[in-house]
Amino acid sequence: MEFSRLTRDITIERDDAGVPHITASTLDDALYGLGYMHATDRLTQILFARAIASGRAAESIAARDELLETDRFFRRIGLHRNQPREREYWPEDVQRQVDHYCAGVNDGMKATGGTWPMWAIGFEAAAWDPTSVLYIGNLLSFGGLAVSQLENERIVIALIQAGGDEGALRELFPGRLEHVDFEILRQARGVKKLSDEALEVLMDLPRLAGSNAWVVSGKLSQSGSPILSSDPHLETNRLPAIWYEAVMRWNGNYAIGATLPGCPLVAVGRTKRVSWGVTYMKGDTTDFFIEDCRKAEEGKWQYRREDAWYDFQVRDEVIGAKGKPSATMRVLENPQGALEVDPEESGDGYYLSLAWTGMQPRSGMAIASWLQMLSAENATEALDVAKGCPQPTLCWVVADVEGNIGMQGNGRFPRRRNGFSGLGPVAAWDARNHWQGVVPADQLPRIYNPECGFIATANEDINEPNRPKLVSQTLPSYRKRRIVEVLEAACEVTIEDMQTLQYDLVSLQAREILPILLPYAPQVLRDKLEDWDYRFDPDSTEAVLFQRFYRNTLLEIFGHERGMGPKRTLYLVTRAGFSSMIIAACDEILKKDLSLWWQTRDKGEMIRTAGEKALLEKEVTWGQFNSFHFTDRFFGGGHVGRLLGFDSPEYPMPGCHATVFQGHVLQTATRESTFAPSYHFVTDMATDLAWTNMPGGPSESRFSRYYKSDVPLWLDGDYKKLAPKFETSPTDPPEESPQTPLP
Structure with a gap:
């Protein structure tokens, strides 16, 4: 690729999928190239995200009610107030690296000039600077993650x-x-x-509110080296994709993985010596x-x-x-x-x-942690880097070329009064209820080379006995336990095995809850579900029947006026306002024989009523019930968007909230939203390769061939190869997805 304003001695090439391969003599110049490509391919995305994070979206984008609401929300919490001071806490090398990245963004911005969405609303772009990087980092930490705890x-x-x-x-x-x-x-x-x-x-913001990450050691893999897998979950149906893939090479090293536009960080990826994936701890x-x-x-x-x-x-x-x-x-x-x-x-x-x-001060050191991960020489160094990251609360899974694997929790957790969970408010006039500093990083969870030969994490309750309570909400463990179930039975593990596990559709929730419900169900319903394999496959009618039966059971048991109320329960347990915290809490109640939730009512009769209501609904497949459309973040959904082809045909979404492939469709006020794997990454440390796919492509332009270039792979469960040495594939590029014009 040739660029009119490229001011460094670097080379940038695109592979068949449009992924940029940046070659430079130093990491500084490689980060400059990354910034240049972020501005080239995702300029609207990063500028709009900065406007939201600074609480100025209604002022600079449009005076819409929802933007005014988010502006007030972010300005009240004060997300914009402390960013300038945070740069001063960075080490000199981090300050220099961020400055080089920002220079790349600004040169790319000048070369690009503007984008169609910017032109349509008269958006005026200011220069990108370290404060802008901190804004995007805080969006990841607060707007995308802490908000879920807050809600x-x-x-x-x-x-x-x-x-x-x-x-x-x-x-x-x-x-x-x-x-x-x-x-x-x-x-x-x-x-x-x-x-x-x-x-x-907020759904448009970078989030890791649900994710899977696991690693197997060399004693379980066919290659004899660790294999790491990671797939962060967030909204997937609005394009461009939130993540931006890149390959950077410099001075004998490289970095491959998913970067965050607007920030010089690799959220999931690997270097020559270390690989890492992350899940949200929900701390x-x-x-x-x-x-x-x-x-x-x-x-x-x-x-x-x-x-x-x-x-x-x-x-x-x-x-x-x-x-x-x-x-x-x-x-x-x-x-x-x-x-x-x-x-x-x-x-x-x-x-x-x-x-x-x-x-609190030094929260911006998170940017430093992500950059320092690129220089980690082994798993121990990578775990130490992760431990020092102040926000957001994550579980980092790492591996190195020497065969070591590990997991490290991170985050800045308030030290609360003994016995206080943090889930409910307490009286501020009693000083004993105030925060007493933060939990020391040495008390955060850490695993290194476990005897079992693997580590897995999937947003489960990570609290440990006799340790500070880091998680206050009730969390489901179905995905984590399914991953462990598969890995415990594994041997001679290959890349293909891990890719298959990332697309696993077995629900342990259905396997555990259905036997509780089925004895009370009408005979017709029992006949339909007793031999079901608990897979949420798009062709399954049983998955829909179970989901309706389960939903109706929650409405019958928890939806009475002295409970959660019928309307609120309907909102919280369906696709309108789905709460995994409520679902997990209800599941634990359902497993009981005696409970206050049915002390004056007959549990079995309520379950039977729920089953009878489920049988009245039309039989459809899970793919029909759990379907979605791809649409554009800036122009999709409206009349103009449909007219110009920004909205795709309907696609089936496999999986549910309890499957490893967490395929979840939510129906919000004016449009559908999805929650599913936003990036699939698998790498074997015996090689320099990574295997990936994502629901989107590098470009934010609807008229680019790289707008949806990875969508066919993501839909079909296929992966492309990323390598530190640029190679032109002898095969044709992936088949164009629907409504993507040929170049």
Whole structure:
């Protein structure tokens, strides 16, 4: 490829899939080339993401209600306030590397000039700088990850404030709500759940809210070296894909994998000596507090500590809106967090405030950790780099060419009062409830060369006995246990075996829950499901029948007025507002013989009723029931998008939330969303190769042949080869996906 403004001695070539191969003499220049290609192929994506992270999306993109809502959300938490200072904490080499990357983005931006979406809305682009990199990093940490924990805590608050039975709710979340005063919480104001439209904006952000990663040692592999597999899960049906694949080579080393546009990091990948994959730990780094607030005689708002009152700090945020007058949002905050709402509207009383450890100094060192991973010489060094990463909370799985494997948890976790989970709010006026520093990194989970010969992680509850509790929500372990089940039976493992496991469709949830339900089911339903193989294959009608039977059971048992309520339960257990935390908690209740959830009702009769209702629905296959469309992030979904071919035909989505291939379709306010593997990566440390696919391609342009170049591979479970030495394939490029024009 030739570029008019390329100012470094580097070479950039595309392979048949459009993946850029960047060759440079130094890592600095390779990162410059990566920045150049991010601007070349994903300029709209990185500029719009920066606008959202800085709380200026409505001002610079469009004055839409959902963008105004996300602007207020990010500005209230203060995501924009601390970025300039964070660069000063970086080591000199990291500062230099980020500067080179930003120079590449800016040169690429000048060469590109602009994009169609930018032209359509009159978007004016400012230069890319280290603060921009930190914004994108914080989107990964907060907008994409901590928000999921935050929304689960809001669900718990809403269930309590809706008047659900206290004993039943404590049973639903055992050991997690003992510290919560239900009476005080029910008086607190400020539960502002994000709207579906605003959550859809956040769905566009880089997230690892669900993922799989595992590694087998050489004693289990056919090659005699470790094989590492990783597949982060996020929204997959809106193009361009969130990740951007690249191959960088410099001074005898290389990096292959999925990069994050706007940042010089490789989220999942490998170098000559080390490979890594990550999953979201779902660690709890956010807390709600209950503040007792009053308005003093002089007009200032105050908060109470024991019997004393103190003035809130006041911060005014000017929220712009394109083509409309700006509005000022007042934020009241103190050392324990920021109030969720302005108390001026409702007067004295209890209010909720929010705290996040990511607002503490040195949170930006996460960028340094990702860059330092490129220089790790072995698994031990890689684990140490991961341990020092302050955010987001992840489980890193690593392997090296010497045959070592390991796992390291990371994150900055608040040290809470003994016995407090963090899932429910506590009174801020009692100083014993305040955070007491953070959990030392040496107390975070670590595994090195286990005797069993493999390590797997898939968003399971990672809390360890006699250790700080890092996870507060109830988490399903079905995917993790299925991976372990397969690996325990494995020997002479190959790349192909790991690729097959990444597409595994067996649901351990169905295998464990169906025997509980089936004895009470109508005979017709029993006949249909008793020989089912528990696979959520697109051709399966049994998968749909089970899902309906299971959904109806949850509605019957948990949807009564003294429970979660019928409407809220319907929202939380279906594709409208699916909550894996609620699903996991309900599954544990279903396994009981006695429970407060059916103490005055007949469990078997409710299950039978659920089965009868499931039989009334039309029989369809899982592929018909769980289908989706690819659409464009910027133009899809509307009349213009359909007219210009931005929306694809309907595709079946295999799998469900409980299968290794987590194929999940959600129906939100105005469109469908998906949650599925956004990148498949497998590498054998005996070679320099990686095998990958993704639901998309390198380019964000609908009219590029590289817009959907990997989609056929992703749909069919096929993989392409990435190698540090650029090779032209003797075969034809992948078959063009529907509605992608020929070059």
